[in-house]
Amino acid sequence: xxxxxxxxxxxVLLENNExxxxxxxxxxxxxxxxxxxxxxxxxxxxxxxxxxxxxxxxRRREKKSKSRFDxxxxxxxxxxxxxxxxxxxxxxxxxxxxxxxxxxxxxxxxNAGLISLGKLNCDEFAMGSTNKTSYFGSVIxxxxxxxxxxxxxxxxSSGGSAAAVAADLCIASLGTxxxxxxxxxxxxxxxxxxxxxxxxxSRWGIVxxxxxxxxxGPITKTVEDAAALFEIISGYDSKDSTxxxxxxxxFYDNLNSSVKGMKIxxxxxxxxxxxxxxxxxxxxxxxxxxxxxxxxxxxxxxxHTMDALPTYYIIAPAxxxxxxxxxxxxxxxxxxxxxxxxxxxxxxxxxxxGDEVKRRILIGTYVLSSGYYDAYYIxxxxxxxxxxxxxxxxxxxxxAILTPSTPSTAFEIENEPKDPVQTYLNDIFTVPxxxxxxxxxxxxxxxxxxxxxxxxxxxxxxxxxxxxxxIAKNVQDTINYTPNLDKWWIK
Amino acid sequence: MINGWELVIGIEIHAQVKSNSKLFSSSSTDFxxxxxxxxSLVDAAMPGMLPVINKFCVEQAVRSGIGLNAKINNxxxxxxxxxxxxxxxxxxxxxxxKDPIVGNGFIDIxxxxxxxxxxxxxxxxxxxxxxxxxxxxxxxxxxxxxxSGIALMEIVSKPDMSSADEAVEYVKKVRSxxxxxxxxxxxxxxxxxxxxxxxxxxxxxxxxxxxxxIKNLNSFKYIHSAIIYEAKRQIKLIESGESINQxxxxxxxxxxxxxxxxxxxxxxxxxxxxxxxxxPLEIENKWIEEIKSTIPELPDQKKNRFIKxxxxxxxxxxVIVSDKATSDYYEKVVKNRSPKLVxxxxxxxxxxxxxxxxxxxxxxxxxxxxxGELIDNxxxxxxxxxxxxxxxEEMCEMGKSPGEIIAEKGLSQISDExxxxxxxxxxxxxxxxxxxxxxxxxxxxxGFFVGEAMKLSKGKAxxxxxxxxxxxxxxx
Numbered sequence: 025x026x027x028x029x030x031x032x033x034x035x036v037l038l039e040n041n042e043x044x045x046x047x048x049x050x051x052x053x054x055x056x057x058x059x060x061x062x063x064x065x066x067x068x069x070x071x072x073x074x075x076x077x078x079x080x081x082x083r084r085r086e087k088k089s090k091s092r093f094d095x096x097x098x099x100x101x102x103x104x105x106x107x108x109x110x111x112x113x114x115x116x117x118x119x120x121x122x123x124x125x126x127x128x129x130x131x132x133x134x135n136a137g138l139i140s141l142g143k144l145n146c147d148e149f150a151m152g153s154t155n156k157t158s159y160f161g162s163v164i165x166x167x168x169x170x171x172x173x174x175x176x177x178x179x180x181s182s183g184g185s186a187a188a189v190a191a192d193l194c195i196a197s198l199g200t201x202x203x204x205x206x207x208x209x210x211x212x213x214x215x216x217x218x219x220x221x222x223x224x225x226s227r228w229g230i231v232x233x234x235x236x237x238x239x240x241g242p243i244t245k246t247v248e249d250a251a252a253l254f255e256i257i258s259g260y261d262s263k264d265s266t267x268x269x270x271x272x273x274x275f276y277d278n279l280n281s282s283v284k285g286m287k288i289x290x291x292x293x294x295x296x297x298x299x300x301x302x303x304x305x306x307x308x309x310x311x312x313x314x315x316x317x318x319x320x321x322x323x324x325x326x327x328h329t330m331d332a333l334p335t336y337y338i339i340a341p342a343x344x345x346x347x348x349x350x351x352x353x354x355x356x357x358x359x360x361x362x363x364x365x366x367x368x369x370x371x372x373x374x375x376x377x378g379d380e381v382k383r384r385i386l387i388g389t390y391v392l393s394s395g396y397y398d399a400y401y402i403x404x405x406x407x408x409x410x411x412x413x414x415x416x417x418x419x420x421x422x423x424a425i426l427t428p429s430t431p432s433t434a435f436e437i438e439n440e441p442k443d444p445v446q447t448y449l450n451d452i453f454t455v456p457x458x459x460x461x462x463x464x465x466x467x468x469x470x471x472x473x474x475x476x477x478x479x480x481x482x483x484x485x486x487x488x489x490x491x492x493x494x495i496a497k498n499v500q501d502t503i504n505y506t507p508n509l510d511k512w513w514i515k
Numbered sequence: 516m517i518n519g520w521e522l523v524i525g526i527e528i529h530a531q532v533k534s535n536s537k538l539f540s541s542s543s544t545d546f547x548x549x550x551x552x553x554x555s556l557v558d559a560a561m562p563g564m565l566p567v568i569n570k571f572c573v574e575q576a577v578r579s580g581i582g583l584n585a586k587i588n589n590x591x592x593x594x595x596x597x598x599x600x601x602x603x604x605x606x607x608x609x610x611x612x613k614d615p616i617v618g619n620g621f622i623d624i625x626x627x628x629x630x631x632x633x634x635x636x637x638x639x640x641x642x643x644x645x646x647x648x649x650x651x652x653x654x655x656x657x658x659x660x661x662x663s664g665i666a667l668m669e670i671v672s673k674p675d676m677s678s679a680d681e682a683v684e685y686v687k688k689v690r691s692x693x694x695x696x697x698x699x700x701x702x703x704x705x706x707x708x709x710x711x712x713x714x715x716x717x718x719x720x721x722x723x724x725x726x727x728x729i730k731n732l733n734s735f736k737y738i739h740s741a742i743i744y745e746a747k748r749q750i751k752l753i754e755s756g757e758s759i760n761q762x763x764x765x766x767x768x769x770x771x772x773x774x775x776x777x778x779x780x781x782x783x784x785x786x787x788x789x790x791x792x793x794x795p796l797e798i799e800n801k802w803i804e805e806i807k808s809t810i811p812e813l814p815d816q817k818k819n820r821f822i823k824x825x826x827x828x829x830x831x832x833x834v835i836v837s838d839k840a841t842s843d844y845y846e847k848v849v850k851n852r853s854p855k856l857v858x859x860x861x862x863x864x865x866x867x868x869x870x871x872x873x874x875x876x877x878x879x880x881x882x883x884x885x886x887g888e889l890i891d892n893x894x895x896x897x898x899x900x901x902x903x904x905x906x907x908e909e910m911c912e913m914g915k916s917p918g919e920i921i922a923e924k925g926l927s928q929i930s931d932e933x934x935x936x937x938x939x940x941x942x943x944x945x946x947x948x949x950x951x952x953x954x955x956x957x958x959x960x961x962g963f964f965v966g967e968a969m970k971l972s973k974g975k976a977x978x979x980x981x982x983x984x985x986x987x988x989x990x991x
Contacts, residue, residue: 105563125556127563229563235791264565265793343791346595349606350560369599392786
């Protein structure tokens with residue numbers, strides 16, 4: 025069987041009885057074993073996955089499959105609570121936590137018969153864009169620069185989810201995206217990453233980072249897979265008050281790749297002399313391609329783009345500082361005893377959280393403090409609404425917006441800038457989308473001069489994922505990007 | 516006024532919403548269940564759990580707001596109040612800060628026949644915390660999360676009260692209204708209703724003094740004595756040239772004193788911000804109108820009706836309607852009976868028994884129909900008022916009906932003329948000297964004959980008939 029199956033290919037093989045769920049699952053478990061060095065998984069569910077695969081095969085024999093994807097092995101970011109399976113958010117503080125419940129999004133996958141291979145490494149509490157903040161160590165990007173043997177970051181925070189798909193350690197995966205955490209690692213690994221409209225996928229059972237920004241989505245090999253997996257995980261959930269009551273849509277069946285007559289906006293604020301030539305070229309090539317396929321290019325302005333990052337770094341830490349208060353050593357997770365309650369808190373949280381998480385809790389606590397609240401939090405909320413209205417204005421004129429996903433391709437793990445603000449700049453193209461609550465997708469477009477993948481980002485208005493996926497498919501089908509990935513970790 | 520000082524009092528009432536489930540989860544709210552037996556994943560703040568508003572709790576808050584003559588806000592916002600404590604699993608309490616569900620309102624209180632209007636600033640919804648148990652182990656604190664997430668209404672008054680009596684009347688009135696509305700059971704001992712009282716003192720005409728807040732008072736008695744103590748403490752400090760620190764104080768029920776809990780400088784910075792897990796709470800006028808149409812008769816309306824229909828005085832009416840169950844009891848007894856007699860029996864005899872036994876009217880040893888039966892016997896002249904009291908006492912002890920007791924003990928009045936005549940004759944024969952004195956003009960001896968006859972009848976003689984008979988015999 026060909027390596028590197030995608031969701032659709034696997035479903036066809038299963039349907040034609042050319043493989044079984046057990047066979048597929050074994051292959052991927054074996055891949056996981058061989059790919060240990062990549063450090064993609066925090067927890068691998070060897071036994072559970074095989075047991076579930078057997079059940080799936082039985083269902084298929086009895087023509088009782090739960091969906092056409094029944095039996096396909098996927099990976100789940102370690103931020104989704106999974107029943108009876110350790111869920112750590114890649115943090116020491118939750119390193120022993122086993123939920124008694126299953127997140128809605130992952131439950132939706134199980135309801136479709138998908139097999140969970142295990143829990144994918146990520147930045148601690150999804151805070152980071154390198155995967156280096158994980159308590160369980162960095163995920164290694166399966167891609168390497170042409171001229172160097174150095175390990176590269178896979179991006180973050182869903183670095184494990186992206187790297188695992190790229191390296192065939194699962195067929196598809198679930199990630200979450202608060203400021204780019206799906207799209208940036210997808211871009212760094214040559215995979216497709218979709219951040220849906222806020223409210224499309226239930227947040228119930230997902231360890232919260234910044235509640236008003238968090239949104240789960242798929243990381244896959246193809247746009248078709250993204251449509252299929254998105255369709256599976258989306259839908260109204262009464263357990264999440266911010267869940268959209270919009271009907272579930274048949275994103276996969278309704279896919280088409282026509283862009284004829286569509287207006288594609290190109291925001292001038294995203295242009296920069298600092299953009300690597302190859303990224304600039306990819307962006308230009310894509311514009312040309314869309315134009316050739318019948319779309320119209322329109323220059324647009326998103327005037328508050330440069331305010332997005334500082335706004336994000338007020339709102340996200342503010343919410344996080346409150347969301348992470350529950351990790352206090354009292355109820356679950358690790359506890360370091362102290363002489364009194366305060367000491368116990370201090371010890372537990374000092375030891376339990378990593379530096380980046382602490383930094384953001386401190387920032388968040390500060391911006392919500394009395395005397396600073398108006399100057400920071402309230403102001404940030406105002407800017408946020410300006411950013412939203414920028415997009416609203418733009419979407420009066422265009423169907424979608426095209427930008428690079430990231431300002432650079434994957435960089436060396438050891439070369440992460442010392443100044444955290446430099447690292448935060450990784451999210452400069454993705455963050456405005458979260459602030460506006462709209463959907464966006466990162467599609468691999470080309471490789472740069474070092475043979476590292478470049479992703480481009482497409483953005484549409486709220487709940488227009490179908491349009492987004494269609495345009496992405498048009499790009500994908502036209503360029504026919506094939507990752508030319510050397511599996512160096514298999515010795 | 517105390518020693519020429521004016522008191523300014525404002526009160527925050529925390530009233531537990533009467534609801535089967537919690538504010539943001541479906542766990543039960545029953546009191547007295549085993550520790551941590553009513554805790555959902557949300558209440559325990561497990562990772563990834565999200566709050567979902569309980570519509571019934573919102574309805575209860577709206578209903579309460581209507582009962583407090585207050586403005587219902589069409590849009591309100593839930594905020595997070597952040598602080599760390601072992602019995603606060605989320606690390607924040609979901610409350611309402613800037614935009615509460617209920618705005619300005621008022622209630623009227625009556626004190627010494629004077630009506631005073633007390634302003635309501637706001638009512639908002641919030642979650643209760645769990646309970647810390649410090650006495651289970653020498654080194655550990657145990658936490659019971661059964662209360663965690665239960666809906667509370669915080670009702671904030673304007674600083675409109677100027678005496679401890681007014682403060683108590685205010686809390687009583689709010690409690691009474693909430694109980695009429697069935698939005699809070701008002702059980703203060705179980706903590707379903709508790710008050711934080713803000714007190715300051717100033718000389719008439721001067722500006723307001725610095726206030727202190729006394730937290731968590733759960734009885735009318737404590738509210739009263741805490742205010743008196745606190746006002747005197749402040750007066751003493753000011754008069755001795757010291758100043759008042761704005762602070763939060765606790766009332767010690769054993770010593771009757773208040774002591775400092777934390778000063779303003781030590782106050783938490785709660786870092787309130789809108790809870791991003793919850794959308795703004797939007798309430799349509801249509802729904803408010805629907806709820807309005809289900810509001811029952813409230814104490815003030817009922818009081819006016821009782822005064823009009825049953826001729827009650829202001830005071831008695833006030834006492835009877837202050838508790839809905841009492842007013843219901845009263846109305847059942849008074850039906851087709853003399854209001855005057857019923858009022859006397861309810862407010863003196865029944866209340867004194869209930870007070871003595873520390874029972875609520877629902878736990879009354881004498882059911883309304885039994886009391887009615889007793890009053891019927893008085894009205895028909897079958898038993899005298901005095902006998903009725905003995906029968907009532909027996910009813911309270913034994914739970915029997917008045918008919919049973921009358922029959923058992925032969926307590927029924929003697930109204931038979933033949934029997935009474937024999938009695939009278941016996942008395943007159945036994946006291947010939949006094950008969951003579953009476954006939955010679957000593958009218959006052961009439962009472963003596965009545966007394967003797969009563970004694971002889973063991974108190975059962977029908978006094979009216981006895982009088983008539985005696986008079987006719989003696990005057991012939």
